[in-house]
Amino acid sequence: MFWKKNKKSGDKLTIFFASDLHGSSVCFKKFINGAQFYGASVLIMGGDTTGKAVIPITEQADGSFLGFQSGTDIRLNSKDEVDEFIKRVNNQGFYPIVMTEGEFQTLKDDPEAQAKLFKKLVCDRVREWCDYAGEKLKGTEVRFLTSPGNDDFFEIDEIFNSAPHVGYHEMEVTELSGYEILHCGGSTKTPWDTEREYSEEEYQARFAELVPQVQNMERCIFNVHVPPYNTILDRCPKLDENLQVVFDMGNPVSMQAGCEALLNTIKEQQPLLGLHGHIHEGRGNIKIGRTTCVNPGSVYPEGILQGVLVTLQGGEVASVQLTQG
Numbered sequence: 001m002f003w004k005k006n007k008k009s010g011d012k013l014t015i016f017f018a019s020d021l022h023g024s025s026v027c028f029k030k031f032i033n034g035a036q037f038y039g040a041s042v043l044i045m046g047g048d049t050t051g052k053a054v055i056p057i058t059e060q061a062d063g064s065f066l067g068f069q070s071g072t073d074i075r076l077n078s079k080d081e082v083d084e085f086i087k088r089v090n091n092q093g094f095y096p097i098v099m100t101e102g103e104f105q106t107l108k109d110d111p112e113a114q115a116k117l118f119k120k121l122v123c124d125r126v127r128e129w130c131d132y133a134g135e136k137l138k139g140t141e142v143r144f145l146t147s148p149g150n151d152d153f154f155e156i157d158e159i160f161n162s163a164p165h166v167g168y169h170e171m172e173v174t175e176l177s178g179y180e181i182l183h184c185g186g187s188t189k190t191p192w193d194t195e196r197e198y199s200e201e202e203y204q205a206r207f208a209e210l211v212p213q214v215q216n217m218e219r220c221i222f223n224v225h226v227p228p229y230n231t232i233l234d235r236c237p238k239l240d241e242n243l244q245v246v247f248d249m250g251n252p253v254s255m256q257a258g259c260e261a262l263l264n265t266i267k268e269q270q271p272l273l274g275l276h277g278h279i280h281e282g283r284g285n286i287k288i289g290r291t292t293c294v295n296p297g298s299v300y301p302e303g304i305l306q307g308v309l310v311t312l313q314g315g316e317v318a319s320v321q322l323t324q325g
Helices: 025-038 079-091 103-106 112-138 155-162 201-213 260-269
Strands: 012-018 041-045 056-061 065-069 072-076 095-100 142-145 172-177 179-184 218-223 235-237 254-256 273-275 284-288 291-295 306-313 318-323
Touching: 012 025, 025 041, 025 079, 025 112, 025 306, 056 103, 056 112, 065 079, 065 095, 072 079, 072 291, 079 095, 095 103, 103 112, 112 155, 142 172, 155 254, 172 201, 179 201, 235 291, 260 284, 273 306, 284 318, 291 306, 291 318
Parallel strands: 012 041, 041 142, 056 095, 179 218, 218 273, 273 291
Antiparallel strands: 012 306, 056 065, 065 072, 172 179, 235 254, 284 291, 306 318
């Protein structure tokens, strides 16, 4: 059977996993460089590559520029200030673009053009990331795997699939050095109506399609973007109809936003490991029966990369370390 053919049972495999980078260039660079820093032989990026917004930088009549962010105009008086602003918003996961005031005025009244520009900039960033990964990983034996989150446009699939140093997988079971990985992206329904959302019934069907493809569940890794329901990995603030956090007596109210179909599948199948993301506040490491499940969480706007370093040895989870840096 193929899960035995590449590695002896005692061989060690070190995985560095991170998720929900949401366009943050500095977090992505830290992630790729994490292979060398942590001594990992496999990098797995768990989805939600896509950032949240375009940041226009408009040229003014006096030669200065205005950057727009969080409803505030930021005056930029020199090229160095513009470059520093671009670097900062790139690292926060936004998409800066310099344009004339006329171009900005035309664009702000054209939602279709805004959406087209946003997708273009997202795709450009993904291409830059693929090139960066290729430069850093060329000549090494490090494998870089990824799959989509709920925020990720379908247009990025072709870019990842064409990148020679990236293994992009969705709704597949693949081999990894004597283990198997079940890849299932997207998320359950969210208030934001994002690109790849599925009902619980749809997730049941997705797992029903994938699970029979696994040859040895005891050596299987679930790379599933959404976390299992009703655990610390899926706990997040509850939002009202205006997408504002709900408070009770001054304290934020929590809710669970994971996938019940995934929880049931893990309980029934008992894979070796579950790698999850989606809920930025759900950082943690838990057990569901024999299955170790982790969510590194995400604080990408701060330029800080949260990850998980997992060591597998002899078909078991030898160690789990939550990282931040």
